[in-house]
Amino acid sequence: MQRAVRTTLLMLFIFLSHPLFAQLSLTEQEQVFLSQHPVLTLAVDPDWYPYERLDKDGRYEGIAHDLLQLIAQRSSLKLEIVPTSSWTESIALAREGKVDGLAFLNRTEERESYLTFTEPYFTDPNVIITRTEHPYVANPALLANERVALPLGTSVSERLRREYPNLEQLLVESEEETLFLVERYKADLTVRSLTMAAYVIKEGGHFNLKIAGQFPGYDNLFRIGLQKDLPLLVSILNKGIATLTPMDVQNAVNNHISIKVQRGFDYRLFIMLGLFFVVILLSVMIWLGVVRSLNRKLSRQKEALTRLSRRLARSEQLHRSILRASPDAIILSDQDGTIRMASRVAHALVGLDEGAKLEGRHLQSFIHPSSIEVLQANIKRLYAGEKLGVNEYLGLRPDGSTFAMETSSELLMSPDKRTIQLISVVRDVSERRQLEQELVQKGQDLQHLNEVLRSSSLTDSLTGLYNRRYFDEAFAKAYEEARHGETSLALLIIDLDRFKLVNDTFGHAAGDSVLVRIARAIQEKAGPETLLARWGGEEFVLLSKGMSREQVVQYAQQLRVHLADLAHEQVGQITVSIGVATYQGSENVHELFKRADDALYQAKQAGKNCVFSV
Numbered sequence: 001m002q003r004a005v006r007t008t009l010l011m012l013f014i015f016l017s018h019p020l021f022a023q024l025s026l027t028e029q030e031q032v033f034l035s036q037h038p039v040l041t042l043a044v045d046p047d048w049y050p051y052e053r054l055d056k057d058g059r060y061e062g063i064a065h066d067l068l069q070l071i072a073q074r075s076s077l078k079l080e081i082v083p084t085s086s087w088t089e090s091i092a093l094a095r096e097g098k099v100d101g102l103a104f105l106n107r108t109e110e111r112e113s114y115l116t117f118t119e120p121y122f123t124d125p126n127v128i129i130t131r132t133e134h135p136y137v138a139n140p141a142l143l144a145n146e147r148v149a150l151p152l153g154t155s156v157s158e159r160l161r162r163e164y165p166n167l168e169q170l171l172v173e174s175e176e177e178t179l180f181l182v183e184r185y186k187a188d189l190t191v192r193s194l195t196m197a198a199y200v201i202k203e204g205g206h207f208n209l210k211i212a213g214q215f216p217g218y219d220n221l222f223r224i225g226l227q228k229d230l231p232l233l234v235s236i237l238n239k240g241i242a243t244l245t246p247m248d249v250q251n252a253v254n255n256h257i258s259i260k261v262q263r264g265f266d267y268r269l270f271i272m273l274g275l276f277f278v279v280i281l282l283s284v285m286i287w288l289g290v291v292r293s294l295n296r297k298l299s300r301q302k303e304a305l306t307r308l309s310r311r312l313a314r315s316e317q318l319h320r321s322i323l324r325a326s327p328d329a330i331i332l333s334d335q336d337g338t339i340r341m342a343s344r345v346a347h348a349l350v351g352l353d354e355g356a357k358l359e360g361r362h363l364q365s366f367i368h369p370s371s372i373e374v375l376q377a378n379i380k381r382l383y384a385g386e387k388l389g390v391n392e393y394l395g396l397r398p399d400g401s402t403f404a405m406e407t408s409s410e411l412l413m414s415p416d417k418r419t420i421q422l423i424s425v426v427r428d429v430s431e432r433r434q435l436e437q438e439l440v441q442k443g444q445d446l447q448h449l450n451e452v453l454r455s456s457s458l459t460d461s462l463t464g465l466y467n468r469r470y471f472d473e474a475f476a477k478a479y480e481e482a483r484h485g486e487t488s489l490a491l492l493i494i495d496l497d498r499f500k501l502v503n504d505t506f507g508h509a510a511g512d513s514v515l516v517r518i519a520r521a522i523q524e525k526a527g528p529e530t531l532l533a534r535w536g537g538e539e540f541v542l543l544s545k546g547m548s549r550e551q552v553v554q555y556a557q558q559l560r561v562h563l564a565d566l567a568h569e570q571v572g573q574i575t576v577s578i579g580v581a582t583y584q585g586s587e588n589v590h591e592l593f594k595r596a597d598d599a600l601y602q603a604k605q606a607g608k609n610c611v612f613s614v
Contacts, residue, residue, distance in 0.1 A: 024074065042082065043089075043094060063122065082099050085507070108155065118226070121223065124219065126214060129191070182209065186601065198257055331358075334421060337379070382409055387590070392404065405428055410422075457469070460534040465519050479583070483585075487546055491544075492578055499511065530544045560609070577604055602614075
């Protein structure tokens with residue numbers, strides 16, 4: 001009964017606090033100031049979604065935008081956003097007094113040297129992100145020998161080092177790298193705001209990550225930072241901020257991190273997530289200053305955060321969004337071949353209406369008998385740890401017609417972590433095969449056509465180097481030669497240090513130009529027994545045959561110096577780190593690649609701009 005009364009009183013308070021029942025009470029000085037300064041000019045972070053960003057047309061959007069529109073409207077101010085290309089440029093405008101202030105930021109001692117701050121208008125707790133198998137973290141002080149990945153130069157890093165010496169910190173250059181380290185088992189956990197964590201895990205498809213707790217008192221209190229000579233503007237905006245209700249804040253959050261509406265949208269999940277965020281935000285606002293109730297608060301949030309992590313991990317809506325977005329068929333099956341999930345394209349591929357269910361049927365029921373033995377052998381190889389690449393089979397539809405298909409398969413841990421499932425991307429290549437046959441009949445050079453088609457699908461569009469797909473196939477062949485003692489084999493992973501600074505400072509066009517020049521430079525230094533490919537982003541891989549370990553390391557050092565000099569001539573800040581691994585005769589392809597990757601990681605940890613060999 002008492003709980004019902006408290007809930008009713010709380011809802012009545014929220015209802016009566018709505019702006020329809022509130023009117024700003026401005027002093028005479030504030031009214032005069034508004035008549036003289038009706039426009040509020042702010043700079044923003046152009047790339048910090050879902051908090052705030054400028055879209056491709058320069059329009060301001062995000063959670064901060066929605067809340068600022070309400071604050072400005074209720075404060076009788078016109079909001080004007082001054083566009084910039086980076087957060088660094090926005091801070092510079094605020095320092096130089098060219099804007100009234102910054103829209104959305106935490107208050108720090110350094111920022112208080114040139115800005116004054118409003119009251120917080122958005123509160124977001126920092127949460128702990130781990131892999132799904134990691135237990136819930138009820139008390140971070142009890143963690144022993146855990147590694148936490150954090151960006152360089154953050155206040156969170158300094159505070160954790162002081163308050164939680166039991167944690168080993170791995171400092172990297174960006175938030176994206178922290179998630180990468182946790183996923184690759186190089187770190188046990190990282191720390192991010194709750195809103196950003198929910199958005200990144202959902203949008204990035206990080207199926208093996210979850211929210212596993214939080215550090216007490218590590219909340220983000222986002223405010224408007226204003227020029228120090230605008231105290232009346234601070235007072236006016238604080239009154240506007242006071243009109244914001246929890247529903248206003250929740251609506252702003254839902255506008256940007258709720259699941260996008262598509263056919264088959266799961267409204268129940270949307271409502272449950274919305275209610276969860278309401279509970280979290282209300283809890284933070286009501287209990288923010290109540291230190292004595294901290295343990296009780298963590299206990300109540302433990303179950304809610306665990307439910308959110310489970311929903312995000314097994315969200316059927318997220319899976320279906322991915323399935324609908326793919327132009328190829330996507331099929332998820334158990335180890336015995338039973339189909340558990342299939343995309344709309346998969347139904348069309350096998351000749352079934354979308355209303356007909358593929359789930360529960362067996363993969364072999366859609367494979368021609370002539371290809372079943374090959375399929376079974378390939379599945380066994382995949383579960384044994386081999387990398388298959390692209391394979392071709394002859395498909396069989398219910399009406400008895402056949403079709404040629406290409407498949408690429410990977411293993412995926414099921415949500416309950418009890419079984420490993422098989423996810424396959426399937427493409428109908430019947431038209432291509434028919435075209436090839438027609439060209440043969442017309443006397444065309446089929447081999448030349450295949451080479452052209454293969455080249456276009458196996459090269460990187462920016463640098464012209466081979467891509468991952470081609471490299472994987474060539475790597476497997478070279479590995480077999482080395483395994484039979486026909487040649488020596490060495491793998492080099494080359495990464496550009498601080499490359500993100502080039503994109504942030506000079507723009508992506510300049511970054512692309514650097515990548516093209518670096519690719520050409522590596523090609524010039526590559527010998528006849530080497531294979532070069534772009535692995536992704538600013539990372540390249542080089543496969544070398546016929547050289548001893550000492551020769552490979554010497555070659556890598558020469559290449560590092562040459563590439564660093566070239567990059568320095570262009571932008572002056574980039575160096576090169578290289579990880580080297582030579583085949584030892586008792587390891588598989590994955591182990592060799594992992595050693596090279598570990599060597600690159602150690603080169604980064606050693607200060608970058610160096611070669612590390614294992």
